[in-house]
Amino acid sequence: MSTVMTEQPQVLPDPAPGDPRRAMVALARVEAVRLLRHPVTIAGILLFVGPELYGWLSGGANRYPVLQDEDRSKQFLALLALGGAALIAANLAALRAHRHATTVLYDTFVLPQPWRTGAFLLSVVPFGLLVAVLVAVRIGLLAAVPGAAGRPNPYELAAYPAAVLLLGAAGVLLARLVRAVIVAPLLLLVLAVVTVAGLLPSTPAAARLRWLLPIAMDEPPMPLPVDLMSRPAGWHLAYVVGLIVLVAAAALAVTGARGRRLVAAGAAGLSITVLAGSAQFFPTSDAVRTAQATAAERPAEMQSCQRIDQVTYCAFDDFAPWVGGWDAVVRGVLRRVPEAQARQPLAVRQRISTADRAANGLVVTAEEQAAAAAAWRRVDADAGTPNAVTVGTRWGDGESEIGFAGLVAYEVVARAGGPAGGQVCGARGVLVGWLAGQATPKATDGLREVDANSWGGVPFGEWQFPVALSVPDREMAVALALLKRPADEVAELVRRSWAELSAAGTPTERAGELFGVAVAPLPPEEERTVCEA
Amino acid sequence: MTVTATGPVVRASDLTLRYGRTLALADVAFTLRDGVTGLLGPNGAGKTTLLRIVATALVPDRGQLTVLGADPRTESGRLAVRRRLGYLPQDPGFHPGFSAFEFVDYVAILKELTNRRVRHEEVSRVLTAVGLADQRGKKIRALSGGMRQRVALAAALLGDPDLLILDEPTVGLDPEQRLRFREVVAELGEGRSVLLSTHQTEEVMALCQRVIVLDRGTVRFEGTPVDLAALARGRVWTSGSRAPEALASWRAGTGRYRHVGDPPTGAELLEPTVEDGYLMLVDATADQEAYA
Numbered sequence A: 001m002s003t004v005m006t007e008q009p010q011v012l013p014d015p016a017p018g019d020p021r022r023a024m025v026a027l028a029r030v031e032a033v034r035l036l037r038h039p040v041t042i043a044g045i046l047l048f049v050g051p052e053l054y055g056w057l058s059g060g061a062n063r064y065p066v067l068q069d070e071d072r073s074k075q076f077l078a079l080l081a082l083g084g085a086a087l088i089a090a091n092l093a094a095l096r097a098h099r100h101a102t103t104v105l106y107d108t109f110v111l112p113q114p115w116r117t118g119a120f121l122l123s124v125v126p127f128g129l130l131v132a133v134l135v136a137v138r139i140g141l142l143a144a145v146p147g148a149a150g151r152p153n154p155y156e157l158a159a160y161p162a163a164v165l166l167l168g169a170a171g172v173l174l175a176r177l178v179r180a181v182i183v184a185p186l187l188l189l190v191l192a193v194v195t196v197a198g199l200l201p202s203t204p205a206a207a208r209l210r211w212l213l214p215i216a217m218d219e220p221p222m223p224l225p226v227d228l229m230s231r232p233a234g235w236h237l238a239y240v241v242g243l244i245v246l247v248a249a250a251a252l253a254v255t256g257a258r259g260r261r262l263v264a265a266g267a268a269g270l271s272i273t274v275l276a277g278s279a280q281f282f283p284t285s286d287a288v289r290t291a292q293a294t295a296a297e298r299p300a301e302m303q304s305c306q307r308i309d310q311v312t313y314c315a316f317d318d319f320a321p322w323v324g325g326w327d328a329v330v331r332g333v334l335r336r337v338p339e340a341q342a343r344q345p346l347a348v349r350q351r352i353s354t355a356d357r358a359a360n361g362l363v364v365t366a367e368e369q370a371a372a373a374a375a376w377r378r379v380d381a382d383a384g385t386p387n388a389v390t391v392g393t394r395w396g397d398g399e400s401e402i403g404f405a406g407l408v409a410y411e412v413v414a415r416a417g418g419p420a421g422g423q424v425c426g427a428r429g430v431l432v433g434w435l436a437g438q439a440t441p442k443a444t445d446g447l448r449e450v451d452a453n454s455w456g457g458v459p460f461g462e463w464q465f466p467v468a469l470s471v472p473d474r475e476m477a478v479a480l481a482l483l484k485r486p487a488d489e490v491a492e493l494v495r496r497s498w499a500e501l502s503a504a505g506t507p508t509e510r511a512g513e514l515f516g517v518a519v520a521p522l523p524p525e526e527e528r529t530v531c532e533a
Numbered sequence B: 001m002t003v004t005a006t007g008p009v010v011r012a013s014d015l016t017l018r019y020g021r022t023l024a025l026a027d028v029a030f031t032l033r034d035g036v037t038g039l040l041g042p043n044g045a046g047k048t049t050l051l052r053i054v055a056t057a058l059v060p061d062r063g064q065l066t067v068l069g070a071d072p073r074t075e076s077g078r079l080a081v082r083r084r085l086g087y088l089p090q091d092p093g094f095h096p097g098f099s100a101f102e103f104v105d106y107v108a109i110l111k112e113l114t115n116r117r118v119r120h121e122e123v124s125r126v127l128t129a130v131g132l133a134d135q136r137g138k139k140i141r142a143l144s145g146g147m148r149q150r151v152a153l154a155a156a157l158l159g160d161p162d163l164l165i166l167d168e169p170t171v172g173l174d175p176e177q178r179l180r181f182r183e184v185v186a187e188l189g190e191g192r193s194v195l196l197s198t199h200q201t202e203e204v205m206a207l208c209q210r211v212i213v214l215d216r217g218t219v220r221f222e223g224t225p226v227d228l229a230a231l232a233r234g235r236v237w238t239s240g241s242r243a244p245e246a247l248a249s250w251r252a253g254t255g256r257y258r259h260v261g262d263p264p265t266g267a268e269l270l271e272p273t274v275e276d277g278y279l280m281l282v283d284a285t286a287d288q289e290a291y292a
Helices: A020-037 A039-058 A067-073 A075-094 A113-122 A124-144 A154-177 A183-197 A204-212 A233-254 A260-279 A286-297 A317-334 A366-382 A398-414 A426-437 A441-453 A473-483 A487-496 A498-502 A508-515 B047-054 B075-083 B100-110 B116-129 B145-157 B175-188 B201-207 B225-230 B274-291
Strands: A004-008 A303-308 A311-316 A346-350 A389-391 A420-423 A457-460 A468-472 B002-006 B010-019 B022-032 B035-040 B062-067 B085-088 B163-167 B193-198 B210-215 B218-223 B236-239 B248-251 B257-260
Touching (some): A020 A075, A124 A154, A154 A183, A154 A233, A303 A317, A426 A441, A426 A468, A426 A473, A426 A498, A457 A473, A487 A508, B022 B210, B047 B193, B075 B085, B085 B145, B201 B274, B218 B225, B218 B274
Parallel strands (some): A420 A468, B085 B163
Antiparallel strands (some): A457 A468, B010 B022
């Protein structure tokens, strides 16, 4: 018998086949933790949360937030701080093997490159969720404030995490395209510049192009009631989601991923991006435009009114929580005037402006302004609230309180309806200035702030409205001097000399005489202001 | 009657690879079995290229290669090899901000060890195996060169690979670290195949059951270290002065000169070492090529 020796190559039993999907998730988990712990991420979160937190802790936060504005007010900051952090941290993570020269080693590992890229893409998701939580907590806190107005748009809120996911995915794609860490910060810089430049459009058509950016910033003339909003936030969110899918699919394809599902995802991303991107440019619906026009011209049709003592407050439903704040200012003015004046009926009506005059380059002549103010008075009279004092849709800061207090004071003094931007001179100007300035502590601060930032006189009222007034510096100097005295003492003099002080023809010198305050001499003829109101 | 013996873990023939116009490997053929096999060769011999091909990081231009019964030129074969492979590159690279545990854990995930508990146990096991259990939480940037090398070895040991490829693992280590590393590798060589690239002939003598000498992209020798040393048998001698005719001649610690080459008549012959054999082989190759 012969024995034959053969030699076969060693074929070892196959180890349990790996599961790339589970490995991808495990890798994504590790990368997500590293991304959240990354100094850039922490700095981004602090930058986003810090100022807000400081405002709440220091008491400087606005206690009358408009939720449909607040929902997007931090989008640019989020893009820079949080999106930027996602972009840079994800880019650094995806470049880590290259940066630390571990590619030679990593090339021999089981998990294929596309799955690793998938893990880097997934690792941004927890950061996106954290951002969603931060945004939800912020808006929740704002909504819990008693003076909160309106309601947030979920699409606008979702834009925050969407921007983070988009920039995180872009960071991964960049790493797969360019092996240089400087590219991601450069992209962020370009994005920031382009986003800010989007605020300075040359034409309204060019302004629409800002909607092709991850976030679309705009500066509406003033907050609008929710039902009058025309931002295509839903379409924009869909557009950003489409971009996320597209960028993620591109990152996977660049690293060698192939297959029907990837092609389908890429095609879906592209379709959503194109469709939703185009849909953003659909004109505002006729219904919304009609509603905006009605709200601007005949607000009474869309408002509810409530009466507190002799004062009637009419507001858009979103802003009803502000009536208490307005009433505090009104009471602050009325408590210093003679009882007979204080008991007279008074109306306050909220108004909006949808025309962004500054952005559209519109110049309004004095005649047009007077005509608009007269039209408002007619509408108010028809609505049963003649000579209603105008209040806007911003509230809670010194500037808005002093603006409103000035208009209330003027109505109490003159009983003539809203003035069309005229100068209130003489004793009447002194009286209006003092009554407004002492109305509330915030109004006092607001008056000092406005006085410091204005020239020639102190304006009262929103500049977008045809109804406004200003008190010249000469009269305001007397009013400011009176504000330094005890209010009760001044109020006593005001009540005693009300008829004379509130009369249109009483000169400033007479007011100075009554209050015992020196009045500056009249400026030369050519420098004098024209007193209209 | 037919008996099937344990065959080679790696079988290569005609492996050829060019980097542009440079021929890195030319018709390389060898077999690798269980135990530690040393890969010797001068700088630029093609050792790292050959190791990267076996480790599936490079694909040869031509030739046949079977690793652990799989063909690494196919996607499935490559994955099958990678699942059973441990590879320690010459410059593995580290993430300095990772701790030793985090780094090895990261590698474990890339090796598709997905069960978190099992993976962490495995990471602890390999760190213990290389003597780094008590340094697991330390950042890699704070570890010495020897410790980093052991971290990389631990990463290579994940999943208890059947084939371990170590590319000059002791470069830059001090003698004590080298000795510790050698102990670890010797232990690893029991029950698995280890392909160890090195410049150090004493390492080959100390660790390897077999040795392959690669020079200028071709295999010059494949056999045992004893066989390699035997190549210089009768060609190593000692004398009191330098011998200009020798391939190499140097003054040893004893104060006498040691020569490798064709000895003069009546020379006092010495027992050759692996280094002598390697020197003879590499120099002879150089001579042949110079002659050609």
